[in-house]
Amino acid sequence: MNLTQEKLNDHLLLQVVGRLDTTQSDSFEKQIMEILDQGHEKIILDCKGLNYISSSGLRIFLIMQKKMMGAGGQFKICGLQPSIKEIFDMSGFTMIFSIYQDVDEALKA
Amino acid sequence: MIIAFGFFPVLLFLFCLFMLDSFKLVSVRVLALCVAWGIVSAFLAFLLNTGLDRLFYFDFETLTRYVAPVTEEVVKVAFLLLVVARRHAGFMIDAAIYGFAIGTGFALAENTWYYMQLGADFHVVLAIVRGFGTAIMHGGTVAVCAIILLEGMQRSGNIVITGVVGLFVAILLHSVFNHFIFDPLLQAILIVVFLPVAFWLVFMYATKHLQQWLEVEFSNEVDMLSMIRAGKLKETKAGRYLATLKEHFSSENLVDMYCYFSLYLELSIKAKRNILLKESGFPAIIESDISDKLAEMKLLRRQIGKAGEIALLPLVRMSHRELWELNQLG
Numbered sequence: 195m196n197l198t199q200e201k202l203n204d205h206l207l208l209q210v211v212g213r214l215d216t217t218q219s220d221s222f223e224k225q226i227m228e229i230l231d232q233g234h235e236k237i238i239l240d241c242k243g244l245n246y247i248s249s250s251g252l253r254i255f256l257i258m259q260k261k262m263m264g265a266g267g268q269f270k271i272c273g274l275q276p277s278i279k280e281i282f283d284m285s286g287f288t289m290i291f292s293i294y295q296d297v298d299e300a301l302k303a
Numbered sequence: 304m305i306i307a308f309g310f311f312p313v314l315l316f317l318f319c320l321f322m323l324d325s326f327k328l329v330s331v332r333v334l335a336l337c338v339a340w341g342i343v344s345a346f347l348a349f350l351l352n353t354g355l356d357r358l359f360y361f362d363f364e365t366l367t368r369y370v371a372p373v374t375e376e377v378v379k380v381a382f383l384l385l386v387v388a389r390r391h392a393g394f395m396i397d398a399a400i401y402g403f404a405i406g407t408g409f410a411l412a413e414n415t416w417y418y419m420q421l422g423a424d425f426h427v428v429l430a431i432v433r434g435f436g437t438a439i440m441h442g443g444t445v446a447v448c449a450i451i452l453l454e455g456m457q458r459s460g461n462i463v464i465t466g467v468v469g470l471f472v473a474i475l476l477h478s479v480f481n482h483f484i485f486d487p488l489l490q491a492i493l494i495v496v497f498l499p500v501a502f503w504l505v506f507m508y509a510t511k512h513l514q515q516w517l518e519v520e521f522s523n524e525v526d527m528l529s530m531i532r533a534g535k536l537k538e539t540k541a542g543r544y545l546a547t548l549k550e551h552f553s554s555e556n557l558v559d560m561y562c563y564f565s566l567y568l569e570l571s572i573k574a575k576r577n578i579l580l581k582e583s584g585f586p587a588i589i590e591s592d593i594s595d596k597l598a599e600m601k602l603l604r605r606q607i608g609k610a611g612e613i614a615l616l617p618l619v620r621m622s623h624r625e626l627w628e629l630n631q632l633g
Contacts, residue, residue, distance in 0.1 A: 216518050249521040249579060250514070256583035281525050284569070285576040286588055 196243075197225050205301060206234040211243030214251030223254050230258065235267045238300045242273035247281060259291060268292070272300040308430035309414035312495070313438035317407045319499070320400045320446075323506045326513060327581040328397035333386060337401045341408020341441075344378040345416070348409075351378070372477035379405050379445050380470050387452055388462055393627030395450045395509040399502070402449030406442030414438060428488065436491030440480045443498055444473040450505060456623040516624075521575045528568040541618050548614055560611050563603040567619050570596060574628040593632050600629075 195212040208229065214222060229237075237258070255271070262269035272294040274282065282288045294300040321329060351374040352366065361370055383402050392398035414433050418425045448469035455465025483490065527541060536542035545564075548557060570593070577587035604612065612621065619625075 216514075249517045249575065253579055253583065256579060256585065260583050260585065277529070280529050284525055284528055285521075285572050286590065287576060289588060290580070290585065 195222055197222060199229065202238070202297070203301065205236040205238050207238050207240060207297065209240045209243065213246040214244060214254070215246060215248045216250045219248075219250035219254060222251070223257070226254055226258060230261050233265070235265075236270075237262060237267070238270045238272060238297060240273045240297055241271060241275070241278060242296075244273075244278060245275060247278055252281075252285075252287065255287075255291065270294055270300040270303065272296050305425060305427055305430045306414070306418045308427065308434040309418060309425075309438065310411060310434065312434045313407050313410050313442055316439055316442065316499070317400070317403055320403055320502065320506075323503070324396050324400060325510060325582060326394075326396070326578055328392075328394055328578075329400050330391065333391045333401060334404050337382065337386065337404035338408040338411075340382040341379065341405040341410070342412040343408075344375075344382065344405065345409045345412035347378045348375040349416070367481045368478055372474045372481060375409070375441075376444060376448070376470060376473040376477055379409055379441070380448050380466070380473060383445055383449055383452070384462065384466050387449075387456065387623075390623070390627040390630040392449070392453060393624050393631075394513055395453050396506055396513070398449035398453040399446040399505065402445035402447075403442035406440075406445040407438070410438030410441040413441070432487045432491050435495050436487060437480075439494050439498060440477065443494070444476045446502070447476060448473040453623075460622055517575055517578065521572065524568045524572050524575075528565065528572065531565050531568070544617060551614065552611065556607060556611060559603050559606045560615055563600065563607055563611075564615060564618055566596060566600045566603065570600065570629055570632060571625070574631050577631060578628075587631070589632065597629065597632060 195210065195214055195218040198209045198211075200207050200209075206229070210222070212218070239255070239258070259269050270292045273296055274293060279293075282291070282293065292300075292303070294303060321334070348371070352371055355361070355370055355374070356366055382405055383398075386392055386401050387398060392401055410433075414430075414437075417429075417433060421429070451469035451472055452462070452465050455468060456462060459465060480490065485493065527539065530536055530539050530542075537546065541564075545557070545561065548560070552560065573588075573590070573593070577589075580587055607615070612619075
């Protein structure tokens with residue numbers, strides 16, 4: 195798993211690549227917490243390169259959503275691969291997150 | 304003021320256990336019922352002990368060391384069995400908290416009674432011994448019984464055998480405590496030092512176990528359901544297994560088994576989603592069609608019968624935990 199970040203207009207764009215499972219989730223959570231502590235108001239998580247997510251990964255997405263909501267910020271997810279999107283649809287997590295097709299759509303929303 | 308020593312430690316201990324429940328498995332309503340039952344059970348145990356004493360004229364030591372541990376643990380554990388049988392507890396964590404809550408209610412009632420009986424003689428040392436020692440022991444014994452019960456239920460599924468084992472251990476611990484092998488004050492100190500550590504270790508183990516269960520089951524179930532929805536079940540091991548059942552079941556039965564399996568996966572995924580949501584501080588989502596789907600599943604379970612259920616065991620293991628999980632959606 196690899197996480198990169200860049201500033202895009204007034205958003206912080208995070209790009210996650212690889213797998214988000216139990217073995218990867220600790221380091222991902224640590225990096226995410228450091229980013230959240232910086233107090234960004236708008237975060238886009240681009241999951242174009244994410245090819246697997248387990249419950250540990252979903253847990254971290256939920257933490258991000260909760261923290262951003264609590265701080266009055268925005269957290270947007272985009273670029274979900276069909277197999278990952280299916281997990282969100284099946285489990286009903288689509289009701290919790292703001293999900294967009296790609297970065298452009300997330301920026302405009 | 305002195306009575307606070309009798310109440311405060313056990314309530315604080317219960318609160319700490321409640322806070323350790325990171326997955327928010329515990330229902331406040333059931334917790335309150337457990338405390339209430341604990342209070343009721345103190346009265347029931349008092350009546351039982353008094354009645355037995357009148358019948359058999361026990362000496363004080365026999366009554367406190369051997370009779371009271373049995374009567375008190377039996378009435379306390381009775382409600383715990385009901386809580387588990389009604390599938391309000393699915394893991395060691397919530398079961399232990401419910402168990403401790405029953406003991407808390409019991410201890411609150413018992414210490415109030417002591418306070419009222421002894422009046423000015425209810426001195427600080429007695430309050431400390433009863434508050435830090437006896438009260439926490441009352442919660443601890445039922446919590447230990449709950450841990451044994453849940454672990455046993457998950458392994459064997461037999462509530463009677465595991466209940467008896469759990470009850471026996473609770474009685475044994477209670478009886479050992481009432482023997483006062485050590486000085487009562489030292490005993491209270493030992494409980495305050497060791498019990499939180501023991502509970503913390505059990506809770507850490509149970510939380511890790513819960514995370515692993517979520518991790519493995521959630522991914523497997525999502526994969527399987529997506530294969531079913533993509534019409535690719537035949538390509539999976541589960542699909543190949545279902546195909547072998549053709550020789551033993553009618554077509555109608557097989558259709559019902561297929562529907563049961565796929566509905567189970569769908570509901571199980573949503574139940575696990577709710578566990579994840581609650582852990583992260585979000586309210587659980589109960590979709591409008593959930594109750595219909597649960598009713599449908601119940602109906603399908605009846606239609607496929609015991610034979611169908613046994614045949615589906617390699618795919619759908621309806622153990623206590625799975626039934627508890629689906630109960631969370633109701």
